[in-house]
Amino acid sequence: MTDQYAQTREDNRSAGTPAVRWEEPPEGPVLVFLDQTRLPAEEVELVCTDASALVEAIRSLAVRGAPLLGIAGAYGVALAAARGFDVDEAARSLVGARPTAVNLSVGVRRAQSAYQAALARTGDARQAASAALAAARQMHQEDARASARMAGHGLALLDELQPGGGHRILTHCNTGALMSGGEGTAFAVALAAHRAGRLRRLWVDETRPLFQGARLTAYEAARTGMPYTLLTDNAAGSLFAAGEVDAVLIGADRIAADGSVANKVGSYPLAVLARYHHVPFIVVAPVTTVDPDTPNGAAIEIEQRPGYEVTEVVAPQVPVTGAGGGVPVAPLGTQAYNPAFDVTPPELVTAIVTEEGTVSPVTAGALADLCARSRQAVAE
Known part of the structure; x- marks a missing residue:
């Protein structure tokens, strides 16, 4: 199931809306992006609940830029894992979203490898999903540094x-x-x-x-x-x-x-x-x-x-x-x-x-x- 919607974040205007963040509302984890196709007229956020929604956001350039694509790819794998979707299928679709930007595939492979290694070690899909998310968050922090x-x-x-x-x-x-x-x-x-x-x-x-x-x-x-x-x-x-x-x-x-x-x-x-x-x-x-x-x-x-x-x-x-x-x-x-x-x-x-x-x-x-x-x- 793919759910993609937007919401205006007036409260974030003064501080600046972040380009990407992971959130965990009661209905399940989501990936939130600032929709860059709507700038500079308005700051509107795009919320993705699965990899296919993220692929669409990447292809439409709502999400763009080489380092951010790497971070997004890693979070996309983590999102698929956390919501119980096929992680390998999600990884394939994400890698193909934009072929020139190598960071996208780097981010996807990094989170995918973390997921696979944890799954092989523990046999627990939830722990594997947590490992993928940890890899994405680490990549996010590394890019900031x-x-x-x-x-x-x-x-x-x-x-x-x-x-x-x-x-x-x-x-x-x-x-x-x-x-x-x-x-x-x-x-x-x-x-x-x-x-x-x-x-x-x-x-x-x-x-x-x-x-x-x-x-x-x-x-x-x-x-x-x-x-x-x-x-x-x-x-x-x-x-x-x-x-x-x-x-x-x-x-x-x-x-x-x-x-x-x-x-x-x-x-x-x-x-x-x-x-x-x-x-x-x-x-x-x-x-x-x-x-x-x-x-x-x-x-x-x-x-x-x-x-x-x-x-x-x-x-x-x-x-x-x-x-x-x-x-x-x-x-x-x-x-x-x-x-x-x-x-x-x-x-x-x-x-x-x-x-x-x-x-x-x-x-x-x-x-x-x-x-x-x-x-x-x-x-x-």
């Missing part, structure tokens, strides 16, 4: 590249608390610079076709009091030409073993612009985003989204008439090319900042060493 460490490493790198502060940072898509267990990845670095009094301007790409920058990053920047300016994606070149960008900071959905970075479509053109204008292009992502099993950028599966996301504009509280639920901006029957991500080759990446440190220059060997250090730290 990783976010804080990435922010520190990223700010140190910015200060090294541009001593004295006054950083003017260009970012793409959304990389803040809305997609993380903490304060985010690239956005967390900019926020750390702001708190230290060293952020001069955050340039926010609108991020077509779904406006994650305009709707989500601007929303987060406004809430934190950061100095920010929104621009259309195709205005970035003029900013570079005018010398108004000191660094580009983005997140990542998957980093291949050779250092190729898959991120929200539009990232690769920024890398090309940054290289031409001698501006650092920095990727901020947790170590879990590095996928040693994906050898290079060509091996990364790129999710293709529906064409109506390009031929229509969807905005909260706007009357809709299009087939996809939006306002048509192209003639009926127009075909659209709509990859969700593009891939930036390692030679265009100045540095990859993780919770375990910074990799620069970006090479397969350096990434392998980073992952080895991370595994050793976990083992200890």
Whole structure:
């Protein structure tokens, strides 16, 4: 049985509604998400009672962002276990919800392994469900700590590249608390610079076709009091030409073993612009985003989204008439090319900042060493 509903949480507006939380009302455990498709018009929460509801939320982008998808995947397995559903079936459906973001499968497999190990050890499904939930909660906490460490490493790198502060940072898509267990990845670095009094301007790409920058990053920047300016994606070149960008900071959905970075479509053109204008292009992502099993950028599966996301504009509280639920901006029957991500080759990446440190220059060997250090730290 799938039950999915929404409720407005007015009482959370002042403190900020969390991106995800686990709750256990009398009728059974649920997973609660802030519906990111409704922002910035309203903060509405989406409540999922099973994995299929969570899969739908992930595919609709109500739940999005690589680290948060990993956390959501782990909680989704725990939810299936706690409610007595087929855990392996839930895991399969969750992993397939969005193919490019490797964190989703990492989170699912981690909770699934905890469940299977506990079940084999005790034979008790309830204890196994508790083990899956503990794994999800631990992953949630680890991501929050990783976010804080990435922010520190990223700010140190910015200060090294541009001593004295006054950083003017260009970012793409959304990389803040809305997609993380903490304060985010690239956005967390900019926020750390702001708190230290060293952020001069955050340039926010609108991020077509779904406006994650305009709707989500601007929303987060406004809430934190950061100095920010929104621009259309195709205005970035003029900013570079005018010398108004000191660094580009983005997140990542998957980093291949050779250092190729898959991120929200539009990232690769920024890398090309940054290289031409001698501006650092920095990727901020947790170590879990590095996928040693994906050898290079060509091996990364790129999710293709529906064409109506390009031929229509969807905005909260706007009357809709299009087939996809939006306002048509192209003639009926127009075909659209709509990859969700593009891939930036390692030679265009100045540095990859993780919770375990910074990799620069970006090479397969350096990434392998980073992952080895991370595994050793976990083992200890």
